[in-house]
């Protein structure tokens with residue numbers, strides 16, 4: 001059972017921060033109310049990720065995701081959950097301009113959705129922004145390593161931390177976001193040795209996605225583990241179900257029954273009208 005705060009019933013940001021080095025933090029993405037309802041009892045943290053652009057809207061990257069989309073899906077996830085701490089991703093272009101822009105966007109998302117914190121991508125270059133937000137009441141989850149919003153500068157969704165310089169830069173980034181006051185940090189697509197060294201070096205929890213078992217917690221995209229998304233499958237995804245196949249099978253049966261007039265049968269109908277109910281024309 002996860003620790004919950006008395007007042008709201010939800011896992012709080014300080015409780016998550018205090019999990020450093022203890023029981024691993026369980027996190028999954030959530031975009032909708034029905035999925036949040038299913039995930040809530042099992043997860044410490046639900047992340048309304050901007051990956052929804054690719055998973056729900058069929059976009060080729062996360063770059064065109066808007067603040068309005070994040071607010072609407074954030075509200076949906078809050079309605080479907082009561083236990084987990086809900087964190088919403090700041091989308092591309094809504095926070096990189098200045099720390100003031102970041103505060104404007106983040107405070108809007110917190111006020112509109114009721115979520116507990118925001119996540120933003122970036123290392124040392126975002127430290128000032130993280131400190132600015134945190135000091136003004138916006139808890140920040142950082143995100144380093146493979147940063148999908150940097151797909152155009154990184155030349156694709158490629159794993160990070162290979163080579164001494166890249167490894168050293170990632171460790172510097174991790175230290176910078178921790179010092180700036182981030183309450184935890186997502187480490188994405190990063191070689192094990194670097195993820196382990198970061199986890200051992202900084203005093204906030206690391207949440208890994210493709211960053212080995214050395215991290216203080218794990219996150220994956222829910223549709224990936226359920227087999228509901230198949231445009232691509234990152235190496236770090238483990239499939240726990242094949243719901244996409246179940247959907248195809250169920251819908252195939254429905255279509256067949258409609259075409260053969262097997263559906264709807266009597267049990268799904270409101271019966272035959274009594275004589276008096278039928279008005280003569």
Ligand SMILES: Nc1nc(=O)c2c([nH]1)NC[C@@H]1CN(c3ccc(C(=O)N[C@@H](CCC(=O)O)C(=O)O)cc3)CN21
Pocket residue numbers: 050051054055062148157158159160189221223224229232233234235236
């Ligand atoms: N469904 C989904 N799952 C995700 O994990 C995810 C998203 N969408 N959208 C936003 C980002 C994009 N991510 C991605 C996308 C592709 C790869 C990928 O195909 N990587 C290859 C190459 C690795 C390399 O060259 O180092 C792989 O084999 O994992 C990884 C992460 C992670 N995020």
Ligand SMILES: CC(C)C(=O)C(=O)O
Pocket residue numbers: 029047048049050051052089143186188209219220221
């Ligand atoms: C995969 C996680 C870390 C994310 O940023 C997202 O879902 O957008």
Ligand SMILES: [Mg+2]
Pocket residue numbers: 049050051089148
């Ligand atoms: Mg994201």
